[in-house]
Amino acid sequence: MTMNRPSSPPESASESATGPVPEASATQRLDISVLCRQGQPLAGELPLAQLRRLCTYRGVWPEQAAQTVTWRLVPSVRQAPGDADQLWVDMTLHTRIALQCQRCLERTDAVLDVSKAFRFVHTEAELDRVEAVFDEIDSDDEALLLEPGWPLLDWLEDELILALPIAPRHDDCQIAGHTPSDDPLAGLKPNPFAVLEKLKKS
Numbered sequence: 001m002t003m004n005r006p007s008s009p010p011e012s013a014s015e016s017a018t019g020p021v022p023e024a025s026a027t028q029r030l031d032i033s034v035l036c037r038q039g040q041p042l043a044g045e046l047p048l049a050q051l052r053r054l055c056t057y058r059g060v061w062p063e064q065a066a067q068t069v070t071w072r073l074v075p076s077v078r079q080a081p082g083d084a085d086q087l088w089v090d091m092t093l094h095t096r097i098a099l100q101c102q103r104c105l106e107r108t109d110a111v112l113d114v115s116k117a118f119r120f121v122h123t124e125a126e127l128d129r130v131e132a133v134f135d136e137i138d139s140d141d142e143a144l145l146l147e148p149g150w151p152l153l154d155w156l157e158d159e160l161i162l163a164l165p166i167a168p169r170h171d172d173c174q175i176a177g178h179t180p181s182d183d184p185l186a187g188l189k190p191n192p193f194a195v196l197e198k199l200k201k202s
């Protein structure tokens with residue numbers, strides 16, 4: 001008599017960090033600690049329009065095409081000699097967004113790409129210590145204080161806002177026969193550089 005292999009699916013823990021992962025909801029709250037210990041990547045897509053703070057942010061064009069944001073989190077526990085287990089999440093984000101060119105005030109499109117690693121810590125003291133280390137080695141990694149029910153959507157949105165160009169411009173901007181003061185949008189969305197110039201002169 002032969003033994004049948006169990007019919008349950010193989011353990012997902014063996015899946016590679018770059019392989020396909022099932023679509024996950026961005027509106028969930030995460031238990032970062034559990035996520036890191038399971039080591040299972042999370043990924044998904046969401047409509048850009050769902051991110052209201054981003055879509056109404058200064059310098060962002062008031063109307064967006066039906067763009068999507070693709071996101072991916074790769075959680076892990078890293079062992080460091082002489083230290084407790086470290087909780088890390090690697091995040092990648094990609095989207096295309098319509099912005100206002102700061103020179104001609106017309107629409108210009110930009111691609112936002114985020115690729116960043118976050119280390120989660122348990123105490124304020126640990127946060128200070130890890131931030132000091134990141135500063136010292138000039139690291140782009142970021143330390144965050146672990147909180148229960150981590151809001152995934154807000155986190156993704158914050159990172160996209162941080163990735164917005166400071167002064168978006170057309171690569172080959174041509175001011176088409178009008179000055180910013182003729183532009184109906186100029187009064188609604190002040191050009192931050194014009195404001196700076198004013199401040200410098202006064």
Ligand SMILES: [Zn+2]
Binds near residue numbers: 108170173
């Ligand atoms: Zn322009």
